Amino acid sequence: MTKWGQAAAAAFQFLSRFPVNANIDYSPxxxxxxxxxxxxVGAAIGLVVWGGAAGFTYLLxxxxxxxxxLILWVGLTGGLHLDGWMDTxxxxxxxxxxxxxxxxxxDSRVGAMGVLASTLLLMLKLSLIYSLLINGLNYLGLLLLPLIWSRWFMVHAMATWPMxxxxxxxxxxxxxLDKGQIWATLLxxxxxxxxxxSIAPLIYMDNHSLMIALLGFITLPLAAWGAGTWLARRLNATLGGLTGDTYGALNELLEVVALLMLVLLHNHM
Known part of the structure; x- marks a missing residue:
């Protein structure tokens, strides 16, 4: 397997529960x-979640x-980031x-604050997914964006704030992390x-879909960057740096923020 192939397989094995059968010698x-x-990895999870949402909505x-x-979403990550959210x-x-x-x-044990935080987060995420589903599937292609940019921000956080x-x-x-890897991640x-x-405009071929897609493409990354920067600075000030758990917490927060932006765009356009 090539170096890039090993790196891609490592990313999928680490961040998801996709069945990637590859023997990899993990190293820093x-x-x-x-x-x-x-x-x-985020886009792949988002694609499966999007397909699942379409199928579930057709049947139920x-x-x-x-x-x-939401169960499919959490299952595809193995609860990795949710665990970081609770620990944080x-x-x-x-x-x-x-x-x-x-x-x-x-500590591997979960305390009261972790349970409360995860319950409230999942309730909010569920309500946002529900809000998107009751408004139809026209813009669910944008459902990939929260998963893409939340994972991009984890890399940005690794490179920006101390450990x-x-x-x-x-x-x-x-x-x-070197600058080449950071720029490659952004690209x-x-x-x-x-x-x-571009999925929704290509399918529905109307100006409204194009406007929603364009605004989502611009505003979701900005919202993820703004919310992530705010939380990362707070965590850095409190802990003197970031940890693996806080990267997971950042991912969970940014998924919710981006979903919230999608609902706002859909309801006000």
Whole structure:
């Protein structure tokens, strides 16, 4: 397998539950090389979720269809990012010292704050998916964008903010990303978003679909960048850097923010 093939396979094995049967010798170098494919993993998950949402909506009323869509969404990630969201909530909302917060986040057990945070997040995500489904499937091609840009921002965060535990822990495996990998990740995210945003106008061939797609292509990345930057700065100020758990928390927040933007665009255009 080529170096790029190994990096892509590593990204899919790490971030998803797609059956990628490849024997890979994981190393910090391979972890760093794999990040450029994170938006591609997001697009692949989004494509399956989109197809699932279309099928569920055809067979069922919108609410159970939305629930099954969310189950599929979480299942394809193995709950990886949701686990980071819960661990981060347990640590940050404990209001302890920095060292104690990091210790709490490392603990595999989930506390009350983690349960509350995950419940509220999933309720909000479910309501947003439901809102999109009851308005029809015309713009569900844009459903790929939240998954693409949330994963792009994780790479941006790795390169922008320091590691709270230095080279220790999962985050330390990504320490030292070079600019080439960062720019490659951004380019892949832009190309994938352009393809996703063009799906609805190509199918429905009307000006309204084109306007929604264009605004989604522009506003969703900006919303993800703005919300992600705000949270990453807060986490950095509190923890003295970011961790693997906080990358997952960032991903979860940005998926919800981007979904919210989609609902706003659909309801006000």
């Amino acid at each position: 170098t391979l972890f760093r090389q794999s990040v450029k494919f994170y938006p591609l 009323p919108p609410l159970p269809a939305a629930v099954l869509t 909530a347990d640590g940050i909302l404990s209001y302890r010292s920095r060292e104690q917060m990091l210790d709490i986040m490392k 709270a535990r230095g080279k220790d822990g999962l985050a330390g495996k990504f320490n030292g 892949i995210a832009i190309v994938l978003s352009g393809v996703a945003a």
